[in-house]
Amino acid sequence: MRWSRTNESWALRTVHLKWPALFFLLIGMLALSAAPAERHLSVYSTAATYSVPIEQLDGRDYVGLFELLDPLGTVNVRSDPPRWRIHYNNVLAEFVVGRSRARIQGRDADLTGRFLLDSGRGVVPVDSLSSLLPRLLGGPATLHEASGRLFIGSIGTHFTATVSPGDPSRLVFHFTAPVNPTVATEPGKIHLTFRHEPVTAPASPRLTFNSKSISSAEYSEGDGAAEITVSSTIPLIANFSPDGQMITLSPARSQVAANSAQTSTPTPGHAPPEPAAAKAPTETHSFPPAAQPAASSVASIPRKYFAIVDASHGGQDRGEALSRTLTEKDITVAFARRLRQELESRGISTLVLRDSDASLSLDDRAYYANNAHPAVYIALHAASNGQGVRLYTSMLPYATGDDEGPFRQWNTAQSSAIPLSQATAVSVASELKKLQIPVRTLTAPLRPLNNVLTVAIAVEVAPPASDVSALTAPDYQQLIAGAVANGIVNIRSQLGAAP
């Protein structure tokens, strides 16, 4: 058998190793394990993300200036010991070996230690970079010395997170740029390590949750990386959204359930939302063993939508029975499509969240909305009572806990967006009033408004008079959709770019 032959030859070779060789092998292995691991400085800039080795010289940490600057621009070095000159773009810096004072563009610059030549490479103390780099680069540079991380310019990936209710809960991280962390686990903990992303610290590094299954998360930095460690009482899996900007940690056992609620941003041109179709693109990384997420490529980042229009109800949830043959869920879809048309014709990219008779839970709708990072979320309802249009903004429930740093309580995620949500409702109301359509702006305990992070309103359309069938009239739908779109356009500059 082939298998046993291979095994046999391995055994033979082992036996034939001479004892002295084994001894040196062991010594070598011990020496290797005892040697300090090579340390690196991670550098984040808009031009490139890279790392340079840190060396211990003269009892302090040093980095090579050429390696540090080369990925950022045009660099020329002239070594004429003890003088050493480096040209970065049009800036000249002059160093003298053994001296802690340099000259940059003819002016003195103090280093925290001596300039050294290491195998012909000009090296400077790491802690000098905070003062040296702004003058060389002509812009800010922020050094996290203890963790070996250097931020060039105003770069930084921030994150928020939302703890969803329910037992067991889910923890959803949203990042301002795509991330691709290493996922590692140990009993009771899951580590997300960000080596290639300029992930920055939340306001409070230690976050505790009111959840039975996910108790806390801690942000830390070290060894050229940022790390989020989540403590849980049950095994968790990490799901990555296709755009790389959202990570959902959910219980491993309810993986299927988590996937169905897992948000995925649909590709442009396809209105999403048969939920089944939306499930496919998510990647699941479970443990054990620890798994590496697939690299997020630029090509997979979908287009951002300025507006998400959510046709409320659907599937089994028919909404109000408006008449014997007319259900609310059908009216909301018709209105949603019309509103999309009106918004798109005004240059506002729009996604309709339910463009079919799919059944979507309120949580799922909020997940979709939060993951797509729109500037505005508009939920549509239809009603038989009253006349005209009611515009609702969130009425938050009694807060059962405070936000923890960047973590938003699921039921009060809307809180910081409320002023702008109300301004949006007022803007839409004024457009409706111009058309003599009766309109009211109210707060409402209406989900998923509470769970949406961005500006969120709900529009409840009632018939123009007592005849409920007017809700299906194209003219009436067009009139209202046009006014709502105008209201959004008028406040567009305040809503700004998608968060």
Add this chain to the structure above:
Amino acid sequence: MIPRHFYIAASVMLAAVLGMSIYAWRMRGRVAATPASSSDSRPVVAPVSGPTEEVTLFVAYDDLGILRAQAARIPLPSVRQQRAEELLRALIALYLDKTSPHPIPVGSDIRSVYLIDPGLAVIDINAAFADGHRSGVLSEELTVASLLQTLSANIPGILKAKILVEGQPRETLAGHVDLSGFFDLTAVHQLTAELETQQ
């Protein structure tokens, strides 16, 4: 040899843990059992006799989609919890009347109201009330605001409220208004102010 004081300390801690566990378990049992056992403690006949008191009811009007404060004289028992129940039943009776400004399903009732300090009111409505309730954001909102504002205006000290259906938590009243969380009475007062004007 393990020192004696260590044994004593360990026993004291063990006793404390045991005590806390029993206490926590009993508290948990109480919270779980309270709404469910409500039907047993409910009087068979509502105590509608006796001296009347003037109260303020916040009444929903569907035609205008508004809430109006109305003075009413109803007989009220002296016990705070029963007062709360009778107050809401008076409101329900108004909505069940054939001249109702805000019709609700036949058979709608308040099963119980629990006033739990500090400042929590739990209103348990029956299934008929929720199951047959008209669907719609405004319709449902009028009902909820009417109940909560009426309770809060006449029973001082309520900060938050929860609505249960047949002793169980429910997602929404009739597809819209969220019943899953606790209502913040400050927000309810704000909503009432909004609903009192037609704009």
